Amino acid sequence: MSWVAIILTFALVDNVILSRLLGVEAAAFAPGGMRAAAGVGGFIAVLMAVSAVGGWAVDSQVLMPLGFTLLRTPVFVFFVAGLAFALRAICVRFLPSVLQAAGVSIPEIAVNTAALGLVLITTRGEYTALESLVAGLAAGAGYFFVTAMMMAISERLEVEPVPRALKGFPLQLITAGLIAYAFMAFDRAFLARVLGG
Amino acid sequence: MTSGKALWNSILSENPLALLFLGLCPAIAVSVRVIDALWMSAGVILVLVLSGLAMALLSGESAGAEAVFAPGGAESATARGSLAAGWMRALLITSFLTASFEAGLLALAPTASAALGIYAPLIAVNCLVRGRGMSGFPHSSPGGSMAAALGRGIGFAGSLVLIALVREALGAGTITLFPVGGFGGTIGIPILVEQPVRALGFAGGGLLCLGYLAGAARLISPHAAASSASGRAAE
Numbered sequence: 001m002s003w004v005a006i007i008l009t010f011a012l013v014d015n016v017i018l019s020r021l022l023g024v025e026a027a028a029f030a031p032g033g034m035r036a037a038a039g040v041g042g043f044i045a046v047l048m049a050v051s052a053v054g055g056w057a058v059d060s061q062v063l064m065p066l067g068f069t070l071l072r073t074p075v076f077v078f079f080v081a082g083l084a085f086a087l088r089a090i091c092v093r094f095l096p097s098v099l100q101a102a103g104v105s106i107p108e109i110a111v112n113t114a115a116l117g118l119v120l121i122t123t124r125g126e127y128t129a130l131e132s133l134v135a136g137l138a139a140g141a142g143y144f145f146v147t148a149m150m151m152a153i154s155e156r157l158e159v160e161p162v163p164r165a166l167k168g169f170p171l172q173l174i175t176a177g178l179i180a181y182a183f184m185a186f187d188r189a190f191l192a193r194v195l196g197g
Numbered sequence: 198m199t200s201g202k203a204l205w206n207s208i209l210s211e212n213p214l215a216l217l218f219l220g221l222c223p224a225i226a227v228s229v230r231v232i233d234a235l236w237m238s239a240g241v242i243l244v245l246v247l248s249g250l251a252m253a254l255l256s257g258e259s260a261g262a263e264a265v266f267a268p269g270g271a272e273s274a275t276a277r278g279s280l281a282a283g284w285m286r287a288l289l290i291t292s293f294l295t296a297s298f299e300a301g302l303l304a305l306a307p308t309a310s311a312a313l314g315i316y317a318p319l320i321a322v323n324c325l326v327r328g329r330g331m332s333g334f335p336h337s338s339p340g341g342s343m344a345a346a347l348g349r350g351i352g353f354a355g356s357l358v359l360i361a362l363v364r365e366a367l368g369a370g371t372i373t374l375f376p377v378g379g380f381g382g383t384i385g386i387p388i389l390v391e392q393p394v395r396a397l398g399f400a401g402g403g404l405l406c407l408g409y410l411a412g413a414a415r416l417i418s419p420h421a422a423a424s425s426a427s428g429r430a431a432e
Contacts, residue, residue, distance in 0.1 A: 010337040018400060018401075019400050020226070021221075021222055021225045021404075022319075023222070029327070062363070072293050074292035074296055074317040076323070077322060079287075111322040111323070113322055114285040116319060116321075120319075121315060122365065163412070166408070167250060170415070171408070171413065173404050173405070173407050173408030174409070176401075176408075177403070177405035178401065179401075180399070
């Protein structure tokens, strides 16, 4: 797969939220306000990129040579959780204001399905280290983009008359569903057209 | 609270999927076919009940472990260290139980394992399993804890199968179950099988179905809106 194909696939065609349905909770329950949502989205996006390449290293350099493939799940869970805590420590040191504004809840994000799911996708897809990194960056960018879009729509819907039963999370899900339908325009045919194939 | 009441509450008034919005990712992703929803439900119930039992046996050491990182949580370094250890122990239990389920599924039903794909390992970080597995059921006996975990699991399974039933019946015009004897496992629904609403089979269809199910659950349950917010916050 070419680099452009990997980027477009992970960012748009197989978007982690809208196509793979990973990290839906974190995106829909993102704290109120665009700045906070961008903070959480950005944090998870970076975590996904780092996790993807780190997951490749752990899988291909440790688990597979030792024949411990059945331990992938516990190892990846702890690996991603460890990365989340390390990333938080880096943010505390260098970007404390962003972390505070985002109100990032580490126990929630440390076991985020988006990051773990991406590690599982890239390792099962037998991507190389560089491909995993590019896939992680693209998936992270796609995650951030969709989270920001959902928050922007959510803010606009707050002033609209909505049935009480649908207010809040149900409406977020329905909104995400409609965005997912819109994203179906980015399909394999779109990919083939862009790549000239 | 008695075991029976805990079981009942967990199934209905605290339905994890429709009211508390826990475990959404697998619910939406595997609800394209009823049989996949049943396999996922089996995995979630197994991990939930066994982790509930394990955490009840270890109660006191890990209860409320998630509070360690919450604002205003445990103050002293010792308490924080103890709670962090409990959080990690709970994560270890749920992830190894999930890996065991994956291995068992791969050995016994490889087609189901392939159908669940990456969503089977994600049971380990499912909000439902994580919420109850990690915080346990404080002040519950092992029996009560297992009953409450079983109730949560059944409530999750009920909602998941309902979504899968709607999506598969309308989206494909079929209902796929386990093949038994001469029964091939697939039931075709007249008219719908010829003209299905294919959009429901896509990811967006799953999100829409769950959104409307959550809205319907709020209409049916009088205190659902309040309990969903507070219940999820408690997880």
